[in-house]
Each structure stands twice: as structure tokens, then as C-alpha cells.
Amino acid sequence: MTQIQKRLFEIQDESYANFHSKLVPTVNRKKIIGVRVPDCRKLAKEVKNSGEVGEFLSSLPHEYYDENILHALLLSEITDIDECIKAVDDFLPFIDNWAVCDILTPKIFKKYPELVLTKIKEWSNSKETYTCRFGLEMLMSFYLDENFKSEYLEIPARIKSEEYYVNMMIAWFFATALAKQWEETIKYMQTPVLDKWTHNKAIQKARESYRITPEQKEYLKTLKI
Incomplete structure (x- = not known):
């Protein structure tokens, strides 16, 4: 057992592991230690400048789900853009669930919109479920406001997938885009370009949002397929 694995087991919560395993059905329960995210964030801060981090980040694949969560949190704090992108590219093939995928949000990406957009187009075009999902999440996180x-909007609109976790992200993206960029995004609902399930899920999620006005919610209801 590695030192980082020992640290994770020291803050284990088995009741949380039992509960959380139901939320990540693609992960074997035996591979979930059961470390709550706030505790994992605290551990990431404690070890990020230690000598063991380099070895940990290069030791892929990890044995436990919680190691992957920690890995994603550590990558999210890398401040060199080239180093970060390389580390993300190295890690993406080993992501096998939505939770690890979604917690990976490198802060440095916001400072390099053009460079990261090129990578987003590459990631979102991947046939690998979580690489594609990650690309779309980065587009949603960093390109629906000032950028x-x-x-x-064409990037997610062009994706055709049978994967639930990809289509759910596309729906989430368009629901968020409706909240932030209504005038441009509503066109994609008025003349449907998404498959029926994703289109209707995007509308459902948008209508659940407090950022969508009551009038907009009523109009969206008329656009369900």
C-alpha cells in the first residue's frame, strides 16, 4: 500500500462509500474507499507540494476510485498550462465514471481560452465517453460567459452518441446555455438538432433552473418533442 493510499484509508467513511457507490454504478464497490470530497480536497492541499505527488500522478492506473478523485483535484490546481494539459491528456483514458470526470476542472484553463478551446474540440470529438464528456464540461464551464x-453551440450540437453520460452532459450544457445565452441557444430548441431524449432533457433541466424566468419556462414547455 502506498503512502497516499494509507492517508486515504485513514479518512475513510464506509457508510459514505456504501451510499456513494450507488451514484457511480460504473465503479466496483470494492474499489471505493469512501473519502468524502471535502476531506479529499483537504488532503490534496496537504500533499500537493510534497515529494510523493509526482510519483502518484505518474502511477496510472490507480487502484481506487478515491485516488482518481484526488488525482483530478491535484490536476485542477496545476498552474502551468502546458504541464496541465499534458497531465490531463495522460489521465483522461483512465477515467471511468462521471464523478471523477466532473470534478476535474483545471483553474488555469480560464487564462488560456484559445489554446484550451483547441483541446476542447479534440476532447469532445473523442469516442471515449468520459473524454468527450470532459471536453463538453470544459466548454460549459469556461465558454458560456465572457468568452x-x-x-x-455547434460543438455539442454535432455530437451523436448512444452514451448516456455523453448525452446527459449535452443536455446539461444546453440547459446552462439557455440560462446564460438565451437568444442564441433557444434557436437550437426551436428547430431541434438534438435527439429527442437529449432535447427534452435539456428543456427539463432548464425548466428546473432558477436562472430561467417563469415566462421562459412556459415557452420551453411548448418546445418539447
């Missing part, structure tokens, strides 16, 4: 361009 927004209407053409970016």
Missing part, C-alpha cells in the same frame, strides 16, 4: 461565441 462565448454562438458558434461554440
Whole structure:
């Protein structure tokens, strides 16, 4: 057992592991130690500058789900953009669940929109479920506010997938885009370009959002397929 594995087991919560395993059905329960995210964030801060981090980040694949969560949290704090992108590319093939995918949000990406957008187009075009999902999540996280361009909506709109976790992210993306960029995004609902399930899920999630006005919610209801 590695030192980091020992640290994770020291803050284990088995009741949380039993509960959380139901939320990540693609992960074997035996591979979940049961470390709550706030505790994992605290551990990440404690070890990020230690000598063991380099070896930990290069030791892929990890044995436990919680190691992957810690890995994603550590990558999210890397401050060199080239180093971060390389580390993300190295890690993405080993992501096998939505939770690890979604917690990976490198802060440095916000400072390099053009460079990261090129990678987003590459990631979102991947046939690997969680690489694609990650690319779409980065697009949602960093390109629906001051960096927004209407053409970016085409990136998720063009994706055709049978994967639940990809289509759910596409729906989440469009629901968020409706909240932030209504005028451009509503066109994609008025003339449907998404498959029926994803289209209707995007509308459902948008109508659940407090950022969508009551009038907008009523109009969206008329656009369900």
C-alpha cells in the first residue's frame, strides 16, 4: 500500500462509500474507499507540494476510485498550462465514471481560452465517453460567459452518441446555455438538432433552473418533442 493510499484509508467513511457507490454504478464497490470530497480536497492541499505527488500522478492506473478523485483535484490546481494539459491528456483514458470526470476542472484553463478551446474540440470529438464528456464540461464551464461565441453551440450540437453520460452532459450544457445565452441557444430548441431524449432533457433541466424566468419556462414547455 502506498503512502497516499494509507492517508486515504485513514479518512475513510464506509457508510459514505456504501451510499456513494450507488451514484457511480460504473465503479466496483470494492474499489471505493469512501473519502468524502471535502476531506479529499483537504488532503490534496496537504500533499500537493510534497515529494510523493509526482510519483502518484505518474502511477496510472490507480487502484481506487478515491485516488482518481484526488488525482483530478491535484490536476485542477496545476498552474502551468502546458504541464496541465499534458497531465490531463495522460489521465483522461483512465477515467471511468462521471464523478471523477466532473470534478476535474483545471483553474488555469480560464487564462488560456484559445489554446484550451483547441483541446476542447479534440476532447469532445473523442469516442471515449468520459473524454468527450470532459471536453463538453470544459466548454460549459469556461465558454458560456465572457468568452462565448454562438458558434461554440455547434460543438455539442454535432455530437451523436448512444452514451448516456455523453448525452446527459449535452443536455446539461444546453440547459446552462439557455440560462446564460438565451437568444442564441433557444434557436437550437426551436428547430431541434438534438435527439429527442437529449432535447427534452435539456428543456427539463432548464425548466428546473432558477436562472430561467417563469415566462421562459412556459415557452420551453411548448418546445418539447
